[in-house]
Amino acid sequence: MNNEATPAAAPAADLGLVDSLVQLSFAVQGALADVAAERGLSVIQLRLLGVLRDRTPGMQELARHLGLDKSSMTGLVDRAERRGLVRRAPAPHDGRAVQVSLTAQGQELARASTADAGLRIQALAAHLGEAQRTQLSLLASTFVTGRIAGHTGAAE
Numbered sequence: 212m213n214n215e216a217t218p219a220a221a222p223a224a225d226l227g228l229v230d231s232l233v234q235l236s237f238a239v240q241g242a243l244a245d246v247a248a249e250r251g252l253s254v255i256q257l258r259l260l261g262v263l264r265d266r267t268p269g270m271q272e273l274a275r276h277l278g279l280d281k282s283s284m285t286g287l288v289d290r291a292e293r294r295g296l297v298r299r300a301p302a303p304h305d306g307r308a309v310q311v312s313l314t315a316q317g318q319e320l321a322r323a324s325t326a327d328a329g330l331r332i333q334a335l336a337a338h339l340g341e342a343q344r345t346q347l348s349l350l351a352s353t354f355v356t357g358r359i360a361g362h363t364g365a366a367e
Contacts, residue, residue: 225238242331246324255279257328259287260296260313260321269302296320 217224226234240254247257255277262268262276288311291297296317302308313321336344 227230238335239332242335243328246328246331249327250320252320252324256291256296257324259291260317260324263311263313263317264299264321264325267310269308269310271308272310291317311323 225231243257244254247254250257252260253256258277259273262273270284270288273288274281276329277284277287279287288297288299290344292299294313296312297311299311302310313347338348
């Protein structure tokens with residue numbers, strides 16, 4: 212790769228908000244699916260590793276992060292535990308609750324997967340100029356932050 216500045220991409224026809232976001236989602240999900248498949252993981256297993264990279268949540272919190280019900284969450288963690296990627300331990304504040312954390316093998320797989328996914332997702336925007344990548348990042352950050360805060364996006 213050369214170090215020359217990437218020229219700004221030519222203006223594209225506006226697909227509209229819904230189609231644009233859906234197509235972007237497909238592209239990102241495709242990149243994540245490729246990363247997962249190359250490591251013998253499902254996309255939800257890859258997401259599990261991503262969530263556990265920097266936290267040790269309880270099963271309920273983990274289920275909330277991943278949008279899964281209790282039985283699906285239990286099965287997902289069971290499979291990851293059998294592969295040696297995660298471990299369960301009693302929560303220090305409540306012996307009945309269980310916390311999930313990555314094993315050393317899980318940490319290494321999460322690190323490598325995160326790096327690979329980052330490269331692939333960056334490649335999706337390689338045709339954009341620096342200003343466009345910055346604008347996309349800011350817009351996506353605003354979108355995600357508003358969604359997490361519970362904003363509906365309705366006119367206020």
